[in-house]
Amino acid sequence: MFLVNTFVLVLCIGASFSDPIQSIVPCHKNDHACMTTSAKATLPIFATGFPDFGVESSDPLILNEIIGDLSTLKYKFTDTIVTGLKNCDVHDVKLNLDNSHLHYELTCKNVVMRGQYIIGGKLFVLPVEGKGAYEIHCKKYEFVIDADVKLVKGNDGTQHLAIKKYKFTSDAQEGIVYDFKNLFNGQKDLAETVLKFANQNWKEVANFVQEPAVVAVIKKITENLNKFLKIIPVDNLFSLVKKTPTMFLLKLCFAIICVTSIKAQPCNVYDQGCITRSANRAYAKIIAGIPSAGVKVLDPMYHEMIEGDLSVLKFKLTNSTVRGFKDCFLNNVKMDMNKMNTQIDMTCPWIQISGQYVINGRLIMLDVQGDGDYSMKSGRYRIGLDCDIKKVKCKDGKDHLKIKNFKSKYVAEERVEFDFKNLFNGNKLLGDTVLKFANGNWKEVSEFLQSPVMNAHIKKIMSNANKYFKTVPLENMITY
Structure with missing residues (x-):
């Protein structure tokens, strides 16, 4: 080496x-x-x-x-x-x-x-x-x-x-x-x-x-x-x-x-292998950060507040720190410049988030309320992203890529561990009952809770991506 x-x-x-x-x-x-x-x-x-x-x-x-x-x-x-x-x-x-x-x-x-x-x-x-x-x-x-x-x-x-x-x-x-x-x-x-x-x-x-x-x-x-x-x-x-x-x-x-x-050779838009490899290299930079381009470090990632307003449950996560996104990788990336769309299949071996919480409502079938410190740590997560993209002119007079919006799908493929301190104002019996239920049914609980939290993570990554794209003309990324 x-x-x-x-x-x-x-x-x-x-x-x-x-x-x-x-x-x-x-x-x-x-x-x-x-x-x-x-x-x-x-x-x-x-x-x-x-x-x-x-x-x-x-x-x-x-x-x-x-x-x-x-x-x-x-x-x-x-x-x-x-x-x-x-x-x-x-x-x-x-x-x-x-x-x-x-x-x-x-x-x-x-x-x-x-x-x-x-x-x-x-x-x-x-x-x-x-x-x-x-x-x-x-x-x-x-x-x-x-x-x-x-x-x-x-x-x-x-x-x-x-x-x-x-x-x-x-x-x-x-x-x-x-x-x-x-x-x-x-x-x-x-x-x-x-x-x-x-x-x-x-x-x-x-x-x-x-x-x-x-x-x-x-x-x-x-x-x-x-x-x-x-x-x-x-x-x-x-x-x-x-x-x-x-x-x-x-x-x-x-x-x-x-x-x-160094100026990279662009990928043909139909060369899915090249596109995926190039996207993984770009992803590493997007997470690691490029301060001169306004691209922030995203591992660790920080959230002042994440709000969840679900059908029967409301929660706020504050002062949260997220780790693990630097180890994620893109399995497959497909670009369609005619439809101005990009499909991304992504795997994260682990993700951990911790901070403070306030929660009130029903967790599927159990009443839950409390406030205090929390942590959630997952094994492998699969993330699917369907992104609408567009071309924009930047100060260099060249076309650059921009992500307009995205749809997402999240699947926890391995165990998620939930730890919420001071549930029910410290009532151990009630708190242990909820945590035992959450950890014993981690997949169902993840599906119920995950969208507000994961969307907050992905929005920060997309924001970084758009700042990164401003540094690389489209012609240096793909040919089509």
Whole structure:
């Protein structure tokens, strides 16, 4: 990964500054500590992808097909999306050009794979078969990668570094949660038996089934890295003078500025894959914020007040803090410039909101009232957005995109935990009864309560999006 950082720095600084600055590169070729520091800082940037150079996003990482042909089990994963890789910790990075060898290690926590599956065979002693949606949540994985590298002559006549081949080891160090829908065509007793076995014996199951998936992930990341290396001469990768940490951080700042200012190649409006990848990169910026453009940071997100005026229940949430939107990703984005409409399918692995509340009325079937502190934390949420868009002229005289309005659909796909302090003015019996009902019927309660709260979140995101769109002409985003 540090090679990616080096490339971006050299390219950007070389294009923007004078010759003395061009000679500055992140690390001495024998400084492994610097290489590791560089890799740690670069991974979140690299993970967003750089389409101008043919480098796709690594988080979310999209894998069209994974084939598992094991001794007693065959499976196929399709339309797989992997999230969480940008949060991996890179360590022990070593590059030895004399021996043509690259070594690095990764510790990855809370990596999630989800998509569609077909499976058939035996999972150890248990028969298993099915077809449907799947999700695998890996709490902690360790990877050790060793690669052979070589020098190749590029189109520019200079030498470039390339990864020839690699080997790896992977080790699941903490629990893995397997969730496969529609096993045995929906036969609940058979499916639960297999899933219980898999989740209780997660280590053994991982060792048995993991290799095809891990191979696919590392192969994709290596392909992206090699695309970078085709562009930058190897002579520009290293400095003969060891640089200080302060100089490294300064150069990293230059790199970030340059990357965000590179003009991206627009997507054809009919290229749904390109549109979705581009939208994910834009979404990351919309959530992270761009202060110079008035784009606020939205994780954490703040609400002074959210009001819910439902049929039988009224509530106010004040001074609320929301976290989790930085980890959301767009599964699918469709644009129709004839109808001036955009359809967005979005997944948030978790969302948490806390603050103060006032509530009064009926929660489906129970009376409820109170005021105090509250928190709500959800697992996976699915968000569908149907947006009307229009073209507007900005100060640069060019057309820019603007979202006029949107319709939304929200589905809590995993448990939501409700915690409201001081219900019924501290009456524990009544308060515990309502909370037990809410947490025991989280899906129904979420459907009842969610619209005012989720709409408030999405409105802030849409406001940020429109400010972001003012910075990017439509012609730089799409062709149609």
